[in-house]
Amino acid sequence: MEQTLALIKPDAVERNIIGKILAMIENDNFKIRHMKLTQMSEQLAKTFYAIHEGKSFYDKLIKYMTSGSIIALVLEKENAVASYRKLIGATDPAKADDNTIRKLYALDKSFNSVHGSDSVENAKIEISIMFGD
Ligand code: UDP
Ligand code: MG
Numbered sequence: 282m283e284q285t286l287a288l289i290k291p292d293a294v295e296r297n298i299i300g301k302i303l304a305m306i307e308n309d310n311f312k313i314r315h316m317k318l319t320q321m322s323e324q325l326a327k328t329f330y331a332i333h334e335g336k337s338f339y340d341k342l343i344k345y346m347t348s349g350s351i352i353a354l355v356l357e358k359e360n361a362v363a364s365y366r367k368l369i370g371a372t373d374p375a376k377a378d379d380n381t382i383r384k385l386y387a388l389d390k391s392f393n394s395v396h397g398s399d400s401v402e403n404a405k406i407e408i409s410i411m412f413g414d
Contacts, residue, residue: 283361284314286407288396291349294318298386299352302395305382306356309368315355315412321347329410341391353411362404365397 289302306313321329326346333339358364370381374393377384387393398404 282312282357283359283401283404284355284357284408285361285365285398285404286396286411287354287356287365287398288411289352289354290392290394290396291345291351292388292392293386293394294350294352296386298394302382302386305368305385306354306365309358309364311356311358311361311365313354314357315353317353317412318350319353319411320350323347325410329407338391345392355408355412362398362401366399369395369397 287306289299293299293302303313323343326343327334330339330342330346333342356365368382370377370383370387372383372393373390374383374387375390377387382395383393387395398407
């Protein structure tokens with residue numbers, strides 16, 4: 282069964298909507314295989330988001346992702362990667378479909394409440410970064 286790495290980001294943890302987001306994940310028939318409340322160190326955030334190094338939003342992203350607690354999850358479902366990307370919606374909530382997590386809860390394109398792996402290959406890498414092998 283396919284797995285993906287999900288994060289509930291600091292803006293959502295701070296606004297007490299962990300439960301609402303987990304309910305959407307469970308209602309969409311994902312199985313939660315691992316879950317932890319943690320905080321990213323600067324080094325971990327830089328490893329996790331290495332692909333974005335050098336982009337205009339990179340420094341802001343690292344500051345944001347290390348600013349408070351996050352929830353890290355390993356989710357399992359058939360086609361988990363694509364299915365979870367569909368559930369979270371577009372990066373920018375203004376462009377996200379109705380009833381997606383980001384449409385409902387994201388503040389803007391930067392503080393967008395959740396992360397989801399974008400490929401099966403990256404899911405494996407991100408699960409290993411957040412949970413080890
Ligand atoms: N981000 C941002 N500004 C942008 C694009 C992205 O602040 O113009 C942040 C946002 O938090 C996003 C993360 O960087 O979720 C990673 O960007 P990516 O393009 O990978 O979007 P995602 O895969 O999260 O939809
Ligand atoms: Mg991405």
